[in-house]
Amino acid sequence: MRYELFYWPSIPGRGEFVRLALEQAGAEYIDVAREPATAGMGVAALTRWLEDATIVRPPYAPPFLKAGKQVIGQTANILLFLGGRHDLAPADEAGRLWTHQLQLTIADLVTHAHDTHHPIAGSLYYEEQKPAAKRRAAAFRKDRLPKFLGYFERVMRRNPHGSGHMVGNALTYVDLSMFQVMAGLRYAFPRALAQLQPEYPLLDALSRRVAALPRIAAYLASTRRLPFNQHGIFRHYPELDASPARKKRKS
Amino acid sequence: MRYELFYWPSIPGRGEFVRLALEQAGAEYIDVAREPATAGMGVAALTRWLEDATIVRPPYAPPFLKAGKQVIGQTANILLFLGGRHDLAPADEAGRLWTHQLQLTIADLVTHAHDTHHPIAGSLYYEEQKPAAKRRAAAFRKDRLPKFLGYFERVMRRNPHGSGHMVGNALTYVDLSMFQVMAGLRYAFPRALAQLQPEYPLLDALSRRVAALPRIAAYLASTRRLPFNQHGIFRHYPELDASPARKKRKS
Numbered sequence A, B: 001m002r003y004e005l006f007y008w009p010s011i012p013g014r015g016e017f018v019r020l021a022l023e024q025a026g027a028e029y030i031d032v033a034r035e036p037a038t039a040g041m042g043v044a045a046l047t048r049w050l051e052d053a054t055i056v057r058p059p060y061a062p063p064f065l066k067a068g069k070q071v072i073g074q075t076a077n078i079l080l081f082l083g084g085r086h087d088l089a090p091a092d093e094a095g096r097l098w099t100h101q102l103q104l105t106i107a108d109l110v111t112h113a114h115d116t117h118h119p120i121a122g123s124l125y126y127e128e129q130k131p132a133a134k135r136r137a138a139a140f141r142k143d144r145l146p147k148f149l150g151y152f153e154r155v156m157r158r159n160p161h162g163s164g165h166m167v168g169n170a171l172t173y174v175d176l177s178m179f180q181v182m183a184g185l186r187y188a189f190p191r192a193l194a195q196l197q198p199e200y201p202l203l204d205a206l207s208r209r210v211a212a213l214p215r216i217a218a219y220l221a222s223t224r225r226l227p228f229n230q231h232g233i234f235r236h237y238p239e240l241d242a243s244p245a246r247k248k249r250k251s
Helices: A015-025 A042-051 A075-085 A093-117 A126-158 A173-188 A190-199 A201-212 A214-220 B015-025 B042-051 B075-085 B093-117 B126-158 B173-188 B190-199 B201-212 B214-220
Strands: A003-006 A029-031 A064-067 A070-073 B003-006 B029-031 B064-067 B070-073
Touching: A003 A015, A003 A042, A015 A029, A015 A075, A015 A173, A015 A214, A064 A075, A070 A075, A070 B093, A075 A093, A075 A173, A075 B093, A093 A126, A093 A173, A093 B070, A093 B075, A093 B093, A126 A190, A126 A201, A126 B126, A173 A190, A173 A201, A190 A201, A201 A214, B003 B015, B003 B042, B015 B029, B015 B075, B015 B173, B015 B214, B064 B075, B070 B075, B075 B093, B075 B173, B093 B126, B093 B173, B126 B190, B126 B201, B173 B190, B173 B201, B190 B201, B201 B214
Parallel strands: A003 A029, B003 B029
Antiparallel strands: A003 A064, A064 A070, B003 B064, B064 B070
C-alpha cells in the first residue's frame, strides 16, 4: 500500500516528523501537495480534502495521512499508527504509550517554539507582534527550553537499556522527532543552542546518530528534504535568539 | 486495582479530563495531591514523583496516572489508555485512533484557551502580560474559537451513527472532554459563547446530555468536582471576553 501524506509543500513544519518516519521505514508514499496540480495533486488536493463535506472523519488541519481508506490526522497520532506498523515503536503496550507520551511532549515543545515568533495570532505577520515575540522568546530561552531539553536528556540518561535511544534499545519515531527538533532549534536559536549544547550531550549524540542512519542520510541529501525557512515553525530571527556571547567580567 | 491520579489540587485544569473519564468508568481512584500530607499524599507526594531520580519513565508534568507499576503522562495519552480499559472508546483500531485524534485537537484548543491569558509566559502574572493577552484573546474569539467549534460541530453532524455522540453510537472519553471544554469556555468567555452558541446546537446538546449522565451528575454535585477559578486554564477576565451585546444599527 502506498501512503499519501498531506502537508503544506513549502515548509518542513509538523509534516517533517511524519516524513522522517516514512523515510526510515522505507515506506512507499507520495507527498501529495508537492506533486503537480496537473496530476490532480498539489495544494489544491490538500484543500479539497479539508473542504470535502462527504468525509465523515475530517482532519482539523495538515498533516494527515491516507492509509488505504483510513485518514489519520494529528502528527503524534500518525506516528502512533506508523510506529506500530513499521517497527518504529516497542511492541508492548506500556512501551508504546511511553513512546507516544514522549512524542506528545515533543509536540508541546514544538508549539512553544512556534509561539516565540507568533505569540498573538497565526493570522498576523511576525512584524505585527514583534514586541510580544521578543518577550515570549526570552522566556522560552530562559525557562521552557532548558526545562524541555533537560527533561529529554534525563529520559535518555535514565533509559535502563543504555543511553543510545530515547526508548529501549532500538530506534523509535521519537528518536527521529528529537533529531528534527534539535535541528530546528539550532536553526532558529543558534546562539542559545550553542550555549546550552554542552549540557545535553546525549541529545546531541542522538541527533548526530540519527542524521547518519543510511536511510535518513540519503533522505537529508535528497530534494525530498525541505530546508528550514522563515515560513515554518522554526524561524531564525536574530532578535529572538540569545545575545552574542560576551566576555565574562571578573566579579 | 486502584488508580492514583497526580494533579494540582486547586484547579480543574488538564486533570479534569482524566477525572471525568475515571468517574464515568466508575473506576476506583485517589486524587493524590488532594489527600492529606499527613497520609503521605498532598502536593508533596506529587512533587516527590516529579523529582524522584529513580523513575526510569518520568512524566514531564501533571497530570499523570499510576496504574499498578505503570506511570502514564500526557492527558490525551492517559485517556487513550483508560478508553481501552473502560469501554470509553471504540474497540477497533481505526476508531480508537479517530477518537484519540479528536482528543488531541481538543488539547490544542485547550492550549489556545490558556494562552489567551498567558500569551508571553506561564512564569509571569496575567497582569504582566495584559496588553498581549487582550490581543491574543481577540484573535482567539474571532478566528480560532469559531474554527475549532465549527470543526467539532461538523464532526458530530457527519457522524454516520447519528449526531448524539462525537464518535460512533456510544459515549467516549471525547464526549466527556468536549463537555468540559464547553463548560470552561462558558466560564471564561460567557459573552462570546452566548453569541456563538446558536451556531453549535449539537455541541450544546451533547454538553447537556453529558452533564445529565447519572455518574457525571453525581460527580458534578460532589465535592470531588473542583469549580473553575482564576488559577486554572479557563479564567474569566471580562476584558478578554467579547464586548457586551449592542443594538444593531440599521444599515
